[in-house]
Each structure stands twice: as structure tokens, then as C-alpha cells.
Amino acid sequence: MSHAASAVKALAFDVFGTVVDWRGSVAREVAALARQHHIEVDALAFADAWRAGYAPAMDRVRTGELPWMHIDTLHHMILDSIVSQFGLQGLSDSEREHLNKAWHRLAPWPDTVAGLNALKKQFTITTLSNGNFSLLTAMAKNAGLPWDCIVSAELFKHYKPDPETYHGVASLLNLPIGQVMLCASHPSDLRAAKTQGMRTAYVMRPFEFGEHVPLPKVETGEFDFVAQDFVDLARQLAA
Structure with missing residues (x-):
């Protein structure tokens, strides 16, 4: 040793x-939800866009622009900002909440x-x-x-x-x-x-x-x- x-x-x-594999895991959940709504979506691009908002959101907390909040809240804020970009703005509040919890279900x-x-x-x-x-x-x-x-x-x-x-x-x-x-x-x-x-x-x-x-x-x-x-x-x- x-x-x-x-x-x-x-x-x-x-x-x-x-x-854990956040990218593959999130993409699978996004793709499944999109299929339910008969919407075509680039699920990997969606996962990448969601993750891309992560560091900037934390920086807004660091600078005091936003109060301290945990990552579930930041993830939901980023999610709300990107759904229309991928044609998923019609998701219900409960569907968005379930999708946001995809980060709780990431595969190792x-x-x-x-x-x-x-x-x-x-x-x-x-x-x-x-x-x-x-x-x-x-x-x-x-x-x-x-x-x-x-x-x-x-x-x-x-x-x-x-x-x-x-x-x-x-x-x-x-x-x-x-x-x-x-x-x-x-x-x-x-x-x-x-x-x-x-x-x-x-x-x-x-x-x-x-x-x-x-x-x-x-x-x-x-x-x-x-x-x-x-x-x-x-x-x-x-x-």
C-alpha cells in the first residue's frame, strides 16, 4: 500500500x-415522458441542457442573487426554463415534479x-x-x-x-x-x-x-x- x-x-x-450516469438516466426518463405525449424530443440534448444550467444556478446563489436553496429547487427552476425549448411546455405540474425527481433515480x-x-x-x-x-x-x-x-x-x-x-x-x-x-x-x-x-x-x-x-x-x-x-x-x- x-x-x-x-x-x-x-x-x-x-x-x-x-x-451515477446522470446523462443517460435523465435522457431515458425524458424520452419516456415525451413518448406518452407523442412528442419527438432529443432526450440527450435535453439532459445536456438541464445539466448546463446547474453551475450558473449555483453561482446565482453564491452571489446572493438567489437565497440558499437545495438542488431539487434549482433543478426545477432550470427545468421550467428549458421545457419550451424542447416542445415540452405542456407538461402538467405533477409531470414536471416527477421528471424533476429523475435526479433521485439516477442509475449507477x-x-x-x-x-x-x-x-x-x-x-x-x-x-x-x-x-x-x-x-x-x-x-x-x-x-x-x-x-x-x-x-x-x-x-x-x-x-x-x-x-x-x-x-x-x-x-x-x-x-x-x-x-x-x-x-x-x-x-x-x-x-x-x-x-x-x-x-x-x-x-x-x-x-x-x-x-x-x-x-x-x-x-x-x-x-x-x-x-x-x-x-x-x-x-x-x-x-
């Missing part, structure tokens, strides 16, 4: 994209559950996600995700990559921040965590944004670990 691995006591996981990547179970044998495993607590709880129940605990940005009233989120998860686990490793498919999240003193593991998710979107560039040695998936990460950590 490497020195970096031996120092780690807990693994904190980004969720959207790292643990094929390696996710087996990899998490392997990692759980050696480490405490937790979420560290901008998703709200109820969303992450429902997702875990639906997808069979074996978390030891669920940590949401909602608990800190700060979204990643705000420093309060990384220090917050370490504080809740009663561990020095250097004994917690963020596992994520997004280098920007990992870089922010590293700046605050966390260990880092980059997990490649080449299909998060579609097969034609290249993986982000990372520097050799930039993160403590680079893994193909969670099973590979478990192998590297000797879990």
Missing part, C-alpha cells in the same frame, strides 16, 4: 457523473456498486455532493449504493467547490482533512479539494458527457491516484 493510501481513513465521493455506472462495496471493507465511504440530503438518500435507496453515511452540501449551506464543503466533511467524520480523499471524475472539484489539503483520486468516466466528448486534461502526478473505475481504485488502494 502506498503512503498516500495508508494515510487515508475515509473516501468522499462526488456523485453526479462519478457515481456498471462498476459502482461492486467497487464501493470493495472500498467499504477498508475505508469509511461517504458522499460529498451538491445534491440535497433527500435526493442523495433516495438515490442510494434506489440504486443500492452502500454508503456508510451521506454528506450533502446542504449541511454546510455551501456548494462545492467552496472550501466549507471539503472542511465540512472532514469535520463531520472527525478526521484531519489530510486523512480524507475525494474521489471524483471532475478535475476542477479535485483541484479545489487538494488546495484545502484533501487527498485526491481521479476516476475516469469517459461517457459522462457522451462518447464524443474527450476526457478532461490532467497533469501526470497531479492527483494521488488515477483510476479507470471504482474497481480499479479498490485494487490500487488494496481494498
Whole structure:
């Protein structure tokens, strides 16, 4: 076991994209709803447009333009802003609410559950996600995700990559921040965590944004670990 691995006591996981396939999952639900209404829709483009509104919406909260609100509320706000673009403005309030909860029902990547179970044998495993607590709880129940605990940005009233989120998860686990490793498919999240003193593991998710979107560039040695998936990460950590 490497020195970096031996120092780690807990693994904190980004969720959207790292643990679950948001794009494919949302697209399937949008396509099913569109079929019920006999509407043709580019479901993957819809999923991409919905996700594209995520960071700007959080920034509106950060700047004080919007009050603090959890991700379910932001997702609904973005949804309402894009339905007409895709010809789905006729959805009822109950249909929009059900579609908004698609983010509670995201499917895990094929390696996710087996990899998490392997990692759980050696480490405490937790979420560290901008998703709200109820969303992450429902997702875990639906997808069979074996978390030891669920940590949401909602608990800190700060979204990643705000420093309060990384220090917050370490504080809740009663561990020095250097004994917690963020596992994520997004280098920007990992870089922010590293700046605050966390260990880092980059997990490649080449299909998060579609097969034609290249993986982000990372520097050799930039993160403590680079893994193909969670099973590979478990192998590297000797879990």
C-alpha cells in the first residue's frame, strides 16, 4: 500500500457523473415522458441542457442573487426554463415534479456498486455532493449504493467547490482533512479539494458527457491516484 493510501481513513465521493450516469438516466426518463405525449424530443440534448444550467444556478446563489436553496429547487427552476425549448411546455405540474425527481433515480455506472462495496471493507465511504440530503438518500435507496453515511452540501449551506464543503466533511467524520480523499471524475472539484489539503483520486468516466466528448486534461502526478473505475481504485488502494 502506498503512503498516500495508508494515510487515508475515509473516501468522499462526488456523485453526479462519478457515481451515477446522470446523462443517460435523465435522457431515458425524458424520452419516456415525451413518448406518452407523442412528442419527438432529443432526450440527450435535453439532459445536456438541464445539466448546463446547474453551475450558473449555483453561482446565482453564491452571489446572493438567489437565497440558499437545495438542488431539487434549482433543478426545477432550470427545468421550467428549458421545457419550451424542447416542445415540452405542456407538461402538467405533477409531470414536471416527477421528471424533476429523475435526479433521485439516477442509475449507477456498471462498476459502482461492486467497487464501493470493495472500498467499504477498508475505508469509511461517504458522499460529498451538491445534491440535497433527500435526493442523495433516495438515490442510494434506489440504486443500492452502500454508503456508510451521506454528506450533502446542504449541511454546510455551501456548494462545492467552496472550501466549507471539503472542511465540512472532514469535520463531520472527525478526521484531519489530510486523512480524507475525494474521489471524483471532475478535475476542477479535485483541484479545489487538494488546495484545502484533501487527498485526491481521479476516476475516469469517459461517457459522462457522451462518447464524443474527450476526457478532461490532467497533469501526470497531479492527483494521488488515477483510476479507470471504482474497481480499479479498490485494487490500487488494496481494498
